[in-house]
Amino acid sequence: MGHTTLDKIKALQKNPANIRNLCILAHVDHGKTTLADCLVASNGIISSRLAGKLRYLDSREDEQIRGITMKSSAISLHYASGKTDYLINLIDSPGHVDFSSEVSTAVRLCDGAIIMVDAVEGVCPQTQAVLRQAWLENIRPVLVINKMDRLIMELKFTSQEAYTHLQKILEQVNAVTGSLFTSKVLEERADKEKEKDKEKEKEKEDIDPMGCSGSEQVYDWSAGLEDSDDSQLYFSPDQGNVVFASATDGWGFSIQQFANIYSQKMGIRGEVLRKTLWGDFYLHAKAKKIMKGTKGKKPLFVQLVLDNIWSLYDAVVTRRDQDKVEKMMLSLGVKVMARDSRHSDPKVLLSAICGQWLPVSQAVLSMVCEKLPSPLDMTSERIEKLMSVGARRFDSLPTQTQELKTAFMQCSCEDTAPVIVFVSKMITVDAKSLPQNKQRPLTQEEITQRRELARQRHAERQATSQQTAPAHISLSLCIPHSLQMQALTVAAKPEDEGKQIFVAFARVYSGVVRRGQRVFVLGPKYNPAQGLRVLPEGSTSMTGSLPPVPHLACCTLDSLYLLMGRELEDLEEVPPGNVLGIGGLEECVLKSATLSTSPALPPFIPLNFEATPIVRVAIEPKHPSEMPKLVRGMRLLNQADPCAEVLIQETGEHVLVTAGEVHLQRCLDDLRERFAKIKISVSKPIIPFRETVVKPPKVDMVNEDLGKQQKVAVIHQVKESDTLHLDPSGLVTLTTPNRQATVGVRAVPLPEEVPLLLEGSADLIRTLEQAGQAQRDGRFLDMSPRTHDALLGLKSKLEGLLQGRKWRNAVDRIWAFGPRRHGPNILLNSVEGYQRPSVWHCLERDKGEKDGDNAIRDFDNSIVSGFQLATLSGPMCEEPLMGVCFSVERWEMNFPIQRTHLDSVGDEDSNSHDQRRHEDIGAGVVDCYGPFSGQLIAAVKEACRHAFQAKPQRLMAAMYTCEIMATAEVLGRVYGVLGKREGRVLQEEMKEGTDMFIIKAVLPVAESFGFADEIRKRTSGLASPQLVFSHWEVIGSDPFWVPTTEEEYLHFGEKADSANQALKYMNAVRRRKGLYVEEKIVEHGEKQRTLGKNK
């Protein structure tokens, strides 16, 4: 078949009935791209000799090197069956689990799918996954059983064995489909049982007849499993939806082809043969009849189909019997070129014969054209599903929206039809390869023109050499012009060099898309009801200025492309039902979007991704000055990849989250070579910790009762100095270096729920803080009644949580929250006789400010600052504190001289009084220790730290909740991995109607690096975890623990060097931060390398 021209394809695009949009789905390495190669070769785009080796659609370099597909890519093919011409929009998809997001983007744009299964390996995890994906998107699948040659050459099966093997595979595939079907029916029934509401039941039945129109995949909603018809779902060769193939050898067949051959040869009706060629039938040779029930006899399939292929392989590859091959070729009517038949590799001859006898492209494409629906046959069920975002039901959408459904169904290419386009992903293309920048072969006229020019120039040159003077003028006219031209082209080049252009990978569902058209871009949260209300009646995207609607934007389609694998072809317009590329959308489309000329269209439901991104790494540029390039590159990557996520964390880390290790590798390659073009380094992300104190433990490490020993206090003996005192109950008193102030602080653990509550209401507390600040300045911050109520609610909740004798009136005495004034730690005012308004003060407006002891009120702020500093970084490893309450129990100030001086001034004017004191203290404090407020801050900070250390300290680790779906057989391994990584299983339950288990577990973030990958590897991809940050959890072990009791010595030994998880974490953080780590530089002094005499 010759090369199909662009015009031909343009013509074919106009007839939606003859368009097939399909994708190839399979497990990794089952031959998707090879099959795609064969199909591409049938159009003459690549040589059929190279088909299967070239992997034409794997255009990326790393795809070619690794030999796996990493992105979905589309190509338009032409196929003529009889007199009808078909346009096949083929999308090849990756099979690796990391790229299942690419599969989702491909499946969304298609109406049908070719599911491929390796004849040897059978159904694999990804086969199940893609079947599920096809099912969820409501697209119709056909089956290709590939790699049939492996049955012959590798496994050395006889044809009979192969037949039973194939039967098994078919059963497996059908079992998966069946389970999808049953789980759907069961789910529906479960839903229904929940919905006792009878009216809704009725509604459903009302929809039902509508849904039935012209679709085979519609099930009776109200019926149970036994009533639902599932016979159309299954793959069976006699239905014509199965092809047996070997894409590498270039052959493939369906039952139909053989039925046609034999009906002519044997005079049996094709109809009958088609029904009986697969299954339990045999040929009764004498009676020339086909009988049912093969007992020891060869089934028809083996006798008529497999045996022939087996003998061909035997003759060509195994025995290399030249005569027999000649004979066979003659009987098959195949002619092979001499160089093929003489080739030393028998495979070449084989594929040459098979390519003519049973071309795989013919078998697959004819099946596709017959069995898969055209864009016109889109089921209304699928349309409704696409259009009903979230839990919204289709019939709750506005009527105008519902009318759009008919546009979908008709798929009409009239001008009045609304344009509906869905962009499933953005692909990047080198600017060089865009059609407008590409070098085109010169047309005949251009060539002659150039030749003419060259000839002229040559003549001129000759003329000048002969007579210099007169020609001089013409030369000067000619040369500058050509020079200019050169300069122009040179200038244009570096600009385009390596620039990445985004092209949207999209499909037209309705209407004709034209270049330069203006359309609405609907964001995923766009609500058509709202849009219709705001926009004037009958407004379209063509009208100029529109009132702003949330999640709605307008843009122009700059250019339209036909996707031809690696290449793009320019198009002027695209009729409905076609897959296309759209340029110029990078400003308004992030990853996927719905485009339409009608504001009534709801955005399509988001793509459902099988794998969520879980592998987190931190990325840094090798050269710190290239940071902006990295950020830009990551932005581009985010747009180009449907599944990758990028974010900047509070710590300043740039984090990339990908679906798996292979995906990560690809993203990094992309960043390095295409988007950022800088050297980058990848590391584990920084793991945050929190520090806290706990109540003294009742039992020791060997579960012996501790009694009344104050073990902790003994260990963390603080060195007492003349300014620092520690009493056994944990009260720390500290005096500033100039001895003017003394503070006493005690650290108390907060009840578990309090930090949670405080973390959750950080925003509220921030408002409270602002209000308090404003009030201190004598202003009132206007607070909405809602926040006011919310704050009162927070206060009462806190009161509810802080109960008991210890916490009496505690809530009213709260001085501040920290760190950063809204954290999960509390500063409590327990100073006797010191009245200060609590943080809640601003809630009660009526009360005026009652100043307490003014002398120390001024330094109130220093105390708070000291507390903020102390809570921002704890003594264990300089991580923030959490759930600690510092109660200030003593605060004394003595200003020996100034005080009396002040009193004499009197307080007739409190304002000047304040100022005076400021001045005095300011003057008095210019001592060797710096400003007094600074000293006080430092003193409070130190006091808090010491008070913290006087209590049993613990680290808190961030925890992920982890939801794992796993099949029963890999359950044990999942538990193994979880156990190894300190995970804890919370619950395990079986999913209704399937054999999947859902395991809920918690896992420390610190252990999560590589977790997803490990669990996938260990379970061969049958379990996939999802990690979500959930909470902070206290690590049980004390990082400073050493054995003290007799039993502990016995159990742990003197050094206690068995793994102390908390200590390990703490030291890792300290080492990272360059803090002192209590570790020996060498463990054993004697066991060091002995230096020789001369060294």
Place this chain on the structure above:
Amino acid sequence: MSIFTPTNQIRLTNVAVVRMKKGGKRFEIACYKNKVISWRSGAEKDLDEVLQTSSVFNNVSKGQVAKKDDLSKAFGTDDLTEICKQILAKGELQVSDKERQSQLETSYRDIATIVAEKCVNPETKRPYTVNLIERAMKDIHYSVKPNKSTKQQALEVIRQLKDSMEIQRAHMRLRLVLPAKDGKRLKEKLKPLIKVMESEDFDDQLEMVCLVDPGCYREMDELIRCETKGKGSLEVLSLKDVEEGDERLE
């Protein structure tokens, strides 16, 4: 005195000598390499892991053991373990290779941590990671000076890094309240110190919220205190002006 012959001579290449002069005499002890610092910091608690032998020498390399009389005269005790502990704690020693290496590494990290804490990327207002700072320090060939404090060195590093990358000290957010009559005059004086003026409110008194370099804090404080005679006030709203929370790049 034993006869000193090459056969019973012990090469002391693997010995760390700690020496101390007391009472006009020199005392030395023989220790294992890379152990003395651990002992001093308290990480090593086993004395036998530190000392090669518990005897005290006049000269370790010559093998001259100190005399008992000298010891008791100088230390007031003849308990060798006690004396060894004293010498270990106060004597001078040559820091061995690994000890020095780990010291340098720690202070290098410490400097990087301080820089990372104090600085932000002026474009994004987000901190740099310690790793990145460490690499940047390597790029400018910064070498740690063991006799300067890490904080001092960190400030020096920030200055040097400014040439090679986009880095800036995180600004402090301050609120200044100045009395009306000094307001204008003082504002002119403060202007060169202020980086960004966030809000300015002039009614009965001048109130400003601004971002300043933390290095200028003291200068400003002094200026305001002296010029307004204590009437103006200066309040720190936040020590570090950085973006909070995670941001998704889109």
